[in-house]
Amino acid sequence: MDPANGPSAAPRPARECPFEFTGNAREYFAIWIVNILLTIATVGIYSAWAKVRRLRYFYGHTSLEGHRFAYHGEPLQILKGRAIAVAVFGAFAAFWHFYPALRFPALGVGLALVPALVVLSTSFNLRNTSLRNLRLSFRRDFAAAYRLLLLPLGIALVGAIALYLLIDENGAFMQAFLQEGEEQGTPLTKADLVPNLFVLMLMPLAPWLDFARVRFLVDHTRYGRLDARFAGRAGQFYRLYGASLGLFVLAGFAAGFALLIGGRDLGDGGPEAGAAALIASVLGFLAVFYSIAFFVYGYFKAHRTNLVLGQTAFDEHQLLSRMQALRTGWICFSNTLAAVVSLGLLLPWGSIRLVRYQLACTALLSAGLDDVTAGAREDGSALGEELVDAFDLDLGL
Amino acid sequence: MTADDDATLIKGRYYDGQRATGSEVTLRIDAYGVLHLDPPLRPAMPVAALHADTRIAGVPLSLGFDDDARIELADTPAHAAWLARHFTGTTRIARLEGSVRAILVAGLAVAVFVGATAVWGVPLLSRFVALQLPRDVAAPMAADTLTQLDRFLFKPSTLDAPRRAALTTRFDALLPPAGELHYRLEFRGGGMLGPNAIALPDGTIVVTDELIGIADSDDEVAAVLLHEIGHVEHRHSLRQILSHAGLAVMAGLLFGDVQALGGVLLAMPGMLMENAYSRELEWEADSYALAHLAAAGLRGADFTAILGRLERCADVVPDDRQAFVEACRARLKGDAAPHDGTPRAAVDDWHPYLSTHPSTAARRQRFIDAEAAPR
Ligand SMILES: [Zn+2]
Numbered sequence: 001m002d003p004a005n006g007p008s009a010a011p012r013p014a015r016e017c018p019f020e021f022t023g024n025a026r027e028y029f030a031i032w033i034v035n036i037l038l039t040i041a042t043v044g045i046y047s048a049w050a051k052v053r054r055l056r057y058f059y060g061h062t063s064l065e066g067h068r069f070a071y072h073g074e075p076l077q078i079l080k081g082r083a084i085a086v087a088v089f090g091a092f093a094a095f096w097h098f099y100p101a102l103r104f105p106a107l108g109v110g111l112a113l114v115p116a117l118v119v120l121s122t123s124f125n126l127r128n129t130s131l132r133n134l135r136l137s138f139r140r141d142f143a144a145a146y147r148l149l150l151l152p153l154g155i156a157l158v159g160a161i162a163l164y165l166l167i168d169e170n171g172a173f174m175q176a177f178l179q180e181g182e183e184q185g186t187p188l189t190k191a192d193l194v195p196n197l198f199v200l201m202l203m204p205l206a207p208w209l210d211f212a213r214v215r216f217l218v219d220h221t222r223y224g225r226l227d228a229r230f231a232g233r234a235g236q237f238y239r240l241y242g243a244s245l246g247l248f249v250l251a252g253f254a255a256g257f258a259l260l261i262g263g264r265d266l267g268d269g270g271p272e273a274g275a276a277a278l279i280a281s282v283l284g285f286l287a288v289f290y291s292i293a294f295f296v297y298g299y300f301k302a303h304r305t306n307l308v309l310g311q312t313a314f315d316e317h318q319l320l321s322r323m324q325a326l327r328t329g330w331i332c333f334s335n336t337l338a339a340v341v342s343l344g345l346l347l348p349w350g351s352i353r354l355v356r357y358q359l360a361c362t363a364l365l366s367a368g369l370d371d372v373t374a375g376a377r378e379d380g381s382a383l384g385e386e387l388v389d390a391f392d393l394d395l396g397l
Numbered sequence: 398m399t400a401d402d403d404a405t406l407i408k409g410r411y412y413d414g415q416r417a418t419g420s421e422v423t424l425r426i427d428a429y430g431v432l433h434l435d436p437p438l439r440p441a442m443p444v445a446a447l448h449a450d451t452r453i454a455g456v457p458l459s460l461g462f463d464d465d466a467r468i469e470l471a472d473t474p475a476h477a478a479w480l481a482r483h484f485t486g487t488t489r490i491a492r493l494e495g496s497v498r499a500i501l502v503a504g505l506a507v508a509v510f511v512g513a514t515a516v517w518g519v520p521l522l523s524r525f526v527a528l529q530l531p532r533d534v535a536a537p538m539a540a541d542t543l544t545q546l547d548r549f550l551f552k553p554s555t556l557d558a559p560r561r562a563a564l565t566t567r568f569d570a571l572l573p574p575a576g577e578l579h580y581r582l583e584f585r586g587g588g589m590l591g592p593n594a595i596a597l598p599d600g601t602i603v604v605t606d607e608l609i610g611i612a613d614s615d616d617e618v619a620a621v622l623l624h625e626i627g628h629v630e631h632r633h634s635l636r637q638i639l640s641h642a643g644l645a646v647m648a649g650l651l652f653g654d655v656q657a658l659g660g661v662l663l664a665m666p667g668m669l670m671e672n673a674y675s676r677e678l679e680w681e682a683d684s685y686a687l688a689h690l691a692a693a694g695l696r697g698a699d700f701t702a703i704l705g706r707l708e709r710c711a712d713v714v715p716d717d718r719q720a721f722v723e724a725c726r727a728r729l730k731g732d733a734a735p736h737d738g739t740p741r742a743a744v745d746d747w748h749p750y751l752s753t754h755p756s757t758a759a760r761r762q763r764f765i766d767a768e769a770a771p772r
Contacts, residue, residue: 030454034490034493037507053451056453056456060453070457101541133467370418372416373417374416
């Protein structure tokens with residue numbers, strides 16, 4: 001690591017460099033509670049500083065090859081972003097409640113802003129992350145971000161219209177749909193099908209949308225001069241979503257079955273006791289189902305993280321991730337339980353625990369990052385540096 | 398800055414911001430507040446030109462130069478003391494976070510504040526804000542709510558015109574002296590809601606055929622209408638929306654960084670709080686009814702009677718309107734001798750925490766007591 005030596009002459013073999021995390025719950029609890037206290041005392045203004053302290057703690061306790069990560073977000077800039085976000089969301093909520101007629105236009109405007117906001121906030125977060133005092137960065141490609149959103153919406157719309165034209169006005173399906181409306185006291189027409197068909201067409205596109213989003217975000221990321229590249233395929237996302245959905249349905253059946261067996265003894269005892277038993281069994285079902293859902297969520301989270309990180313490489317430096325489904329599910333489940341039982345006091349403990357596990361499962365397959373150099377300073381500043389800074393919000397997306 | 402030469406030699410790691418390699422370096426600040434590096438990777442410079450990050454436990458201390466170069470120092474007590482000596486204010490918050498007493502005080506203060514805000518702050522604040530807002534702010538929302546209810550729940554009323562006219566006349570007599578609001582009585586079939594009355598913030602009050610059907614007299618209906626007018630007069634819809642928003646903002650500030658699924662469970666205390674607010678509002682609407690009963694020529698017994706009927710018929714499935722009213726009336730007739738046994742109490746025990754309404758028994762007792770008390 002002596003700079004005098006310059007780039008090493010012979011290429012060293014790549015090896016697994018583990019990520020290390022040194023944060024602990026005691027220290028983070030102190031930061032967390034002081035953050036909350038000062039946020040309250042300053043009527044929310046300190047929350048920007050609180051966020052910076054929290055992220056600096058987590059980044060600063062994460063290291064790779066003995067070098068620490070660092071977070072450089074400016075609290076004042078975050079505060080500005082938050083003020084704008086609060087104003088926008090407040091206006092939006094007010095419109096939603098008080099001007100129902102304007103709901104859909106407001107929703108449309110909000111949706112149209114999402115790609116731009118994702119680009120700006122990703123750029124902000126990466127630009128403020130460094131390792132070895134070299135920043136990550138994000139190429140702000142707004143056009144690609146909008147194509148990413150419009151393509152699936154367009155496909156779904158075309159598909160919905162095609163299906164609409166294909167459905168027979170007098171066919172069995174249409175009759176069943178109208179019947180359903182009749183029973184709910186809502187007279188329906190064929191035109192009422194369109195929103196349903198649109199959602200129906202959008203659903204199978206969800207894994208692809210996730211895939212395209214991840215690819216977009218990774219492919220526009222750089223570390224110094226290294227370009228990140230996502231090698232994952234859409235098929236892998238479809239398998240992951242399919243398996244998770246299957247597990248979720250299975251969890252529902254399992255919970256229902258468990259209650260069927262458990263609830264049989266409660267059956268007799270008059271109508272009043274019957275009502276109590278019914279409530280008890282519904283609550284029981286929810287408890288069992290909710291517990292299992294954590295493990296399904298753990299499966300999804302672990303495998304998605306493995307997929308997203310494991311298929312990401314910064315030029316020849318390959319990321320590796322080996323999270324386990326059950327372990328992840330257990331951590332999420334016990335974290336939530338602990339947080340509820342402790343009235344929120346164990347939340348910081350849970351955060352530390354999850355990050356520690358996730359980083360323990362992550363490594364970089366690399367011959368070392370010593371040769372990396374800084375990239376061009378702030379590429380594509382067509383908008384003008386000041387303007388970008390004013391709009392480089394952090395909305396926590 | 399100190400006037401004395403700080404003889405402390407500090408070991409750190411220098412990153413130039415151009416390459417990924419760091420190099421070991423020794424720092425010394427002289428009597429004039431000038432930083433010297435050894436080896437001299439860059440010329441000596443006054444400390445005032447450096448940006449020092451505030452200290453965070455265990456995170457490397459960091460000194461930044463204007464050209465992206467940076468020096469990292471391990472977070473040791475000696476380094477922290479050195480940083481505090483030369484860069485004022487960088488260790489203040491970390492000291493607070495490092496003190497056990499400060500943490501205990503912070504925890505206690507946060508707990509008291511969160512509790513007090515949830516119990517008193519949010520309802521008081523939303524009440525205050527609701528009273529500041531113009532009355533017609535909620536009009537479009539009310540119109541939309543009625544449209545949605547008509548679409549998904551309510552059915553057209555089957556009440557005949559003379560009956561409607563009679564009840565409307567009765568309703569008009571109950572209204573407070575003309576204000577900004579235009580009160581209006583609407584009749585509907587209750588559908589899934591069964592016997593019910595609903596107050597919308599613009600002064601529209603909807604009463605269902607089922608409720609009129611099980612009432613023994615128009616006096617009983619009038620008592621319910623008074624309660625609903627109480628909801629409107631005290632701007633309860635607006636207050637509910639505002640306190641919901643208030644809780645959401647508070648939860649967001651406190652637990653903003655909670656993971657996805659955990660959020661669902663942590664929303665439960667919020668739900669319980671909102672039920673508590675709702676019970677408070679029902680109680681307030683009852684107070685309004687109680688205060689205006691006499692002026693409207695009604696008795697407390699009218700209100701308690703209809704409450705009792707509603708409770709007895711709560712589990713009659715509101716199927717067809719006519720059938721519902723008959724089933725309910727049959728049951729009430731069978732009630733001449735009270736037969737309510739113990740099993741029901743078991744359900745009622747935990748019911749208050751989950752309910753949006755105060756217990757019917759408590760509400761009835763209040764009207765009975767008021768009637769008995771000498772004026
Ligand atoms: Zn009420």
